[in-house]
Amino acid sequence: MDKPVIEDKTLYREALAGLQGSPKTLQSKWFYDRTGSDLFEQITTLPEYYPTRTETAILREQAGALAAYVQPGAALVELGSGASTKTRILLDHFDRLSAYVPVDISGDFLQQTAQGLARDYPQFQIIPVEGDFMGEVSLPAALGGVPKLAFFPGSTLGNLDPDAATDLLARVRRWDTISAFIIGIDLVKDTDMLIAAYDDAAGVTAAFNLNILKRLNRDIGADFDLAQFVHAARWNAAESRIEMHLVSKIAQTVMIGGQQIRFAEGESIHTENCRKYTADSFRAMAAKAGWQLDSFHTDKGRLFGVCALVP
Template sequence: MKDVAENSELLTDALAGLRAPQKILSPKWFYDRRGSELFERITELPEYYPTRTEAAILRANADRLADLVPPAGALVELGSGASVKTRTLLSAGEHFGAYVPIDISEDFLLATAEDLRVRYPDLAVHPVVADFTGPIMLPKVVGETPKVGFFPGSTIGNLDPSQAVALLTRARAWPGVEGFILGADLVKPVSDLIAAYDDAAGVTAAFNINVLNRLNDETHADFDLSAFRHEARWLENPARIEMHLVSTRAQTVDLGDARITFAEGESIHTESCRKYTAETLADMAARAGWSVAETLTDPETRFAVAILRPV
């Protein structure tokens, strides 16, 4: 008798995605503890410009951005991870009343929250374990508190257009919301984009393939990790990078009570990373009930931090 999966939600989602004509796995499953640690390593790679570019924008505009949060207000971050870039705003926002980090990786989130409480003893830190692609119940203690959303890292580009609009629409409905700080990667030369998602050290490849390792650990699947390779692809229309795990041979994988077959060269689409222009960014915001009040960029216009206001 096959072992019962330890993560039934992951198993259900994976079975649905891997039975589709184009096999898919949701990028939300990247972020177990090892996946979160690997992503933090990715952000330090020389090829991965988004993190350091956005961090420079945040540092250069820290006071301006922190001032968006009213006195005793709350900063609410979606997909907070290790809250590394957020510390720039927390350090500038001595007037903040609360910080609400939201992340799907519970162990990683709670450890980060505890570290922040030590670093910022006057700040109330209220972590929420949740998937930001769905409805989120904010802590009651910040229910009516004036608040500003924070979604850095161009993670918005990992969502399909309807999901991105839905996320921003839900944030627009938060009680007391006064603004939203959104990181968005911009369209640029394809060679720069491909390198950012297929680094020479292979860290992104390890991050991508870790989702199969997670399936093995948490659903008792039997993926042979050596039989898949990482691949980054650029699609001109829509403007996005896709990450795939490509089967290097014909094979069959046991997953739950199913057998998933792969042809040689068949791929699992694990992530899409949309790149924006000023026009597509403004259109997305408008469809969710926001206007782009200001756009902060680096000198080379590689990345944008957009300040959204409710309309």
């Protein structure tokens, strides 16, 4: 048998550690290869997936108010920028900006998006940074001393456990000349509505979840049979979060780089958390990281919140 090809040693190391644990886990950041990024953009347009359209409506309605947080010549730094779709709403209103800095782990997708933004917004410097916002983000030296406004939409903060979310807020708080942080959070609401948003009728979220196994097969020589795993979305009331899992249909053994990973029937890989907040719970967490909740914008149904933090 040929030795499996391991294209990504970091992915191999982190995936193996998660899959050898109990319970089995994979970090959600590995969803976003090119296919995963494309699938997520599809998810954002699904009828069940309220967060994107609701946050977008809030940003459109409140863009003028949020522009007050832009200092002259500031750089807008977005964490996990993806297709930068919602960012365009801010760029259309934040005329005092000098630069937009999209930060994303998916390098090819990032470069393609940056090229389109540079074409459409020639008045701003577009400075893409390939990186993982779960660690220290190395901003370009040219931004030293430039006022910075951070942007983190899409309720992505909810993917992190409370300690990791607080750490991320604290890291951004330590950026030099950081003036404010605009962040989207999903709010606690009806459980059936939450479950439907993460288990859509068309199966796009299921394909997005399963694609992480396809990536392991391609990039680290795993041999997952995707037909033997099924997507599941579960509400964890104690932790106030939706959980995404990949559940093994049968007892089976998967090989990863020569290592055996055994699954019992019904055993799952926990791939993502999507925590839901209240204004009070978010305010308390932000305060631990050195931020004050300066403004809180929501929709009429109180489905979603866009918050502005200041140091």
